[in-house]
Amino acid sequence: MKARMNYRSANPQALNAMLQLEKYVQESGLDKNLMELIKIRASQINGCAFCLDMHTKDARKLGETEQRIYLLNAWREAGFYTDAERAVLALTEAVTLISNGGVSDEIYANVREHFDEQQYVALIMAINTINAWNRIAISTGMTAPCEL
Template identity: 60%
Template sequence: MKLRMNHREANPAGFQSLLKLEESAKKMGLDPILYELIKIRASQINGCSFCVDMHTSDLRNMGETEQRLNLIVVWRDAPIFTEKERAVLALTEAVTLISEAGVPQDVYDEVRRHFSESEFVALIITINAINCWNRIAISTGMYPGCFDI
C-alpha cells in the first residue's frame, strides 16, 4: 500500500479545521465508550482501515473486551450491547448511510428515549465528524501505520 498524500501537510488549514470539529465533538459530553463505538461502526461501514484500527485501539486502551470489539460489526446479533449502545449504533448506521433511508422515525425515537435533544445533536456531530475523517483517509490512501514511516 502507498499513501497518496499526507493531507496534514498538503493543506494544514483544512486539517486544523477538522481537528477543531473533532475537539468540539469530544467536549459535548458523550460517554467515551459511545464516542468510540460511533467511530468504529461508521469506519467499518465506510471501509476505513486506518480509522477502524485507530479507534479499536483507543477503545481497547479504555479497557474494552476483545469480544465486544469483534462484535461491533454484528451488534444486532450480539446481546452484549446495551439498549443505549444499540440506539447509538443504529443512528450511526442511519446517518452514515443517510442516502438509503434517511434517519427512520423508529431509530430517532429509540435514540431520543435515551438522549436529550442536545445529546442527539452531539451524536450526529460525532457521526458526521468520523464520516468526514473516513472520507479523507480513504481518498488519500491512508492505512494503519501509514504515518509511522
C-alpha cells in the same frame, strides 16, 4: 503502504477545521467508550482501515472488551450492548448510509428515549465527524499501517 499524499501538510487549514470538529465532539460530554463504538462502526461501514486500526486501539485503551469490538458489526445479534448503545449504533448506520432512506422516525424515537436533544445533536456531530475523517483517510490513501 504509503499514503498518496500528506493532507495535513498540503492544507493545514483543512486539518484545523477537522480538529475543531473533533474538539467539539470530545468536549460534548458524550461517553468516551460510546464515541469509540460510533467511530468503529462507521469506519467498518466505510471500509476505513486506518480509522479502524486507530479506534479499536483507542477503545481497548479505554477498557473496551475484545468481544464487543469483534462483534460490533453484528451488534443486532450480539447481547453485549446496552439499549442506549444499540440506539446509537442504529443511528450511526442510518447517518453513515443516509442515502438509504435517512434516519427513520423509529430510530430517532429510540435514540431520544436515552438522549436529550442536545445529546442527539452531539451524537450526529460525532457520527458526521468520523465519516469525514474516514473519507479523508480513504481519499488520501491512508491505510493500516500508514506512513505519511
